[in-house]
Amino acid sequence: xxxxxxxSRQNLAPRQLxxxxxxxxxxxxxxxxxxxxYLNESHRGLTVAQLLARVQVSxxxxxxxxxxxxxxxxxxxxxTVNGEVRYxxxxxxxxxxxxLMFARMMLTPVAESSLLAAFDSVVDGVSSHCxxxxxxxxxxxxxxxxxx
Numbered sequence: 001x002x003x004x005x006x007x008s009r010q011n012l013a014p015r016q017l018x019x020x021x022x023x024x025x026x027x028x029x030x031x032x033x034x035x036x037x038y039l040n041e042s043h044r045g046l047t048v049a050q051l052l053a054r055v056q057v058s059x060x061x062x063x064x065x066x067x068x069x070x071x072x073x074x075x076x077x078x079x080t081v082n083g084e085v086r087y088x089x090x091x092x093x094x095x096x097x098x099x100l101m102f103a104r105m106m107l108t109p110v111a112e113s114s115l116l117a118a119f120d121s122v123v124d125g126v127s128s129h130c131x132x133x134x135x136x137x138x139x140x141x142x143x144x145x146x147x148x
Contacts, residue, residue: 035065036098045086073101
């Protein structure tokens with residue numbers, strides 16, 4: 001975060017700041033979901049250049065988003081084809097599983113409440129009815145640059 005961004009945030013009222021941060025979080029969550037859908041649709045995988053063309057953000061943002069997807073438990077398969085790295089969803093990942101991982105990520109701020117435990121028990125219940133277990137939930141620790 002640069003000085004100008006920090007100073008502009010300090011001049012906002014708390015309610016305005018919350019609304020602004022919420023819009024940024026929603027935009028990022030929507031972009032992460034778009035990336036997940038694109039990666040799910042591709043059988044051969046997509047390169048960073050192809051993702052850039054679809055999502056229209058910076059290269060650094062794409063790499064941060066890929067890292068965040070992996071951190072929250074959305075398994076990605078990485079393969080190098082003709083010198084280009086291609087990404088796609090892993091074999092055990094469906095859009096439904098990815099949605100559960102995103103929902104859990106959104107509950108991280110309330111990790112101390114019983115809400116997260118209740119959510120995890122629902123996930124465990126869904127997992128017991130599936131042929132394959134859901135991926136283990138990611139650890140609840142802040143990861144500096146991987147904020148939503």
